[in-house]
Every structure is written in C-alpha cells, then in structure tokens.
Amino acid sequence: MGTDAPLVSVAHVGKVFGGRRRSVEALQDVDLTLRPGALTALVGPSGCGKSTLLRIIAGLERASSGAVTIDGAAPDVLRSRGDISVAFQDPNLLPWRTVASNVGLALKLAGREPDPARVGELLRTVGLDGFEKARPPQLSGGMRQRVAIARCLVTRPRLLLLDEPFGAVDELTRRRLNVELPPLWQARPTTALLVTHSIPEAVLLADEIVVMSDRPGRVVARVPVDLPRPRRAAQLHSPEFHALVDEVGDLLGVDRDAPASGDAPASGGGEAADRAAGGGAAGGGAADGSAADGSAAGGSAADDSAAAGARA
Ligand SMILES: Nc1ncnc2c1ncn2[C@@H]1O[C@H](COP(=O)(O)OP(=O)(O)O)[C@@H](O)[C@H]1O
Numbered sequence: 001m002g003t004d005a006p007l008v009s010v011a012h013v014g015k016v017f018g019g020r021r022r023s024v025e026a027l028q029d030v031d032l033t034l035r036p037g038a039l040t041a042l043v044g045p046s047g048c049g050k051s052t053l054l055r056i057i058a059g060l061e062r063a064s065s066g067a068v069t070i071d072g073a074a075p076d077v078l079r080s081r082g083d084i085s086v087a088f089q090d091p092n093l094l095p096w097r098t099v100a101s102n103v104g105l106a107l108k109l110a111g112r113e114p115d116p117a118r119v120g121e122l123l124r125t126v127g128l129d130g131f132e133k134a135r136p137p138q139l140s141g142g143m144r145q146r147v148a149i150a151r152c153l154v155t156r157p158r159l160l161l162l163d164e165p166f167g168a169v170d171e172l173t174r175r176r177l178n179v180e181l182p183p184l185w186q187a188r189p190t191t192a193l194l195v196t197h198s199i200p201e202a203v204l205l206a207d208e209i210v211v212m213s214d215r216p217g218r219v220v221a222r223v224p225v226d227l228p229r230p231r232r233a234a235q236l237h238s239p240e241f242h243a244l245v246d247e248v249g250d251l252l253g254v255d256r257d258a259p260a261s262g263d264a265p266a267s268g269g270g271e272a273a274d275r276a277a278g279g280g281a282a283g284g285g286a287a288d289g290s291a292a293d294g295s296a297a298g299g300s301a302a303d304d305s306a307a308a309g310a311r312a
C-alpha cells in the first residue's frame with residue numbers, strides 16, 4: 001500500500017434497518033476515505049446515521065449495500081488483530097471491575113501483555129489520577145467516558161473510531177482533552193474518525209471534516225482543515241478558525257445566532273444498539289455495564305466534583 005492510499009475506504013455504502021413493512025433508511029450511497037494518519041471528523045444532524053456508519057466501519061454492523069475495506073480487506077481482519085478501537089457514545093464499562101482493570105482488559109482482549117505503567121499514564125492524561133481503583137458506578141458520566149477513551153488508546157490501535165467521546169464530558173475538561181489527547185495518537189500515528197456535534201471541536205482536531213445530510217445520511221461536503229499543527233486552544237480565536245467554523249455551520253444549516261444543538265448522549269434509537277453491539281470491539285463491556293450510565297449523562301461538571309468530593 002502506498003502512503004497516499006486510504007487506510008479505510010467506504011464505497012457506496014447504504015444501510016436499511018428493519019423488515020419490509022417498516023424500514024428505516026439510515027445511510028444512502030456514502031463514500032468516504034480515511035487517509036492513514038489523518039483525523040477525519042464526521043458531523044451531521046442527530047439521527048443521520050453517524051453511529052451506524054461507524055459501526056459498519058468497525059465491522060460490527062453489515063452494510064445493506066456497498067462495501068468497506070480497511071487495508072484492502074474486510075474490517076474484521078484488522079479488528080481480529082486488535083487494531084481497531086471504538087469508543088461508543090455509551091462508555092460500556094464493566095461495573096464490577098476497577099477503572100484500571102477496565103482499561104487493562106482491552107490489552108488482554110487484544111492479546112497484548114499487561115502494561116500497568118501505560119494504563120496509569122493514560123488515566124493521568126484523561127484526568128483520572130487517583131481513580132484507578134474506583135469502579136464505574138462511582139464515577140460521573142463524563143468520567144466514565146474518559147475511562148473509555150483511555151481504554152481505546154491503550155492498545156495503540158491503527159484505527160481509532162470515536163463516537164461523540166466527549167458528549168458527557170464537562171466543557172473545561174473537554175477543552176483540555178482536545179489539546180492533550182491528539183499527541184497521544186499522532187505520535188504513532190493513528191488513523192482516526194471522530195463523530196462530534198461540536199463544530200469547533202471538529203475544526204480544532206480534524207484534518208478533514210465530512211458533513212452529512214439529514215437521514216438518510218449522505219456525504220454532502222468534505223472540508224479540508226489546513227490549520228497548522230500542533231493545534232492550540234489559542235487558535236480558537238483566529239479568523240481562519242472562525243471562517244472554518246462558519247463554513248461547516250452553513251453546510252449543516254446551523255443558525256449562527258442560535259446555540260448549536262447537539263445529540264444528547266443518551267437519546268435516540270442507535271444507543272440501544274450501541275449497547276448491544278458495544279462491548280466486543282471496544283475491548284470492554286461484553287456484558288452490559290450501562291445500567292447507571294443514562295442517568296449521569298448530563299451535568300458532569302457537578303458530577304465530577306461530587307465524585308471527587310466523595311472520594312476525598
Ligand atoms: N439497530 C437499529 N435498528 C433500527 N433502527 C436503527 C438501529 N440503529 C439505528 N437505527 C436508526 O437509524 C437512524 C440513524 O441512527 P444513528 O446511526 O444512531 O444516527 P446518529 O448517530 O447520526 O444520531 C436512526 O433513525 C435510528 O433510529
């Protein structure tokens with residue numbers, strides 16, 4: 001494979017859920033390529049099929065038409081080697097295992113050696129220093145999402161699929177993670193697809209932004225992001241940054257004067273399926289660890305400090 005060949009190629013992918021009488025067309029003729037080492041952000045209205053597309057790329061869901069190839073093979077090939085990590089909207093942690101053990105389990109499932117030092121380092125990076133021995137039910141929704149991000153990165157995957165991983169993370173932590181996480185996967189380098197409902201986040205992190213239409217989801221635009229790297233929070237104020245945010249907002253039909261509305265982390269029909277399909281590839285919850293998750297999806301700044309207080 002030449003260096004310019006895409007790692008992931010999505011060709012004419014369509015997806016129809018359900019039977020003959022009641023069916024939902026989630027995706028229609030989606031074409032997408034992910035360049036090796038690039039981060040592609042996927043933005044689109046709620047329910048347009050972003051999570052579905054991510055699961056098809058991960059090999060967890062079958063396309064009704066079209067095909068996905070990774071390195072020229074079916075997604076299962078890369079996945080069976082533990083080279084694909086997925087962070088779902090729902091963190092899908094095992095509630096009876098500690099935070100460190102949830103992260104470490106991903107290494108085990110990928111057939112790798114235990115690496116407590118790396119687990120500890122990643123937990124520090126995502127701001128969970130001191131929570132190694134806590135169990136998921138003791139954490140806020142935002143903290144659980146950060147565990148899931150650490151679990152994704154611990155195996156140093158070639159392909160990282162992130163589905164609104166910061167949905168329940170409070171704004172300040174989210175900004176910090178937006179700056180501190182990319183070096184972790186750029187060092188390797190890792191090919192990444194990030195679903196986000198935050199346009200500024202997409203511009204800050206991505207090399208290219210793919211904009212999807214309302215359901216059935218189609219790709220309506222691809223916007224290259226040529227801002228220099230490493231990206232810093234200060235760039236959030238540059239005219240180039242704002243021009244890109246406006247361009248993507250216009251493509252999405254977002255009213256610039258209205259606050260951007262996003263997908264609530266615990267809403268919509270895809271989440272039940274996320275839970276059902278989730279564990280295996282995420283390297284974590286083979287069983288359903290999500291019972292307590294929904295309730296903690298909002299207001300995680302308060303939750304975080306409450307949990308920290310309870311610990312102290
Ligand atoms: N397993 C499923 N069975 C039936 N319908 C589904 C399933 N998963 C998703 N859908 C439907 O497909 C559409 C796209 O869902 P999803 O991919 O979760 O959208 P997004 O992530 O963009 O919000 C929605 O209408 C959703 O209800």
Ligand SMILES: [Mg+2]
Pocket residue numbers: 050051052089163263270
């Ligand atoms: Mg989704």
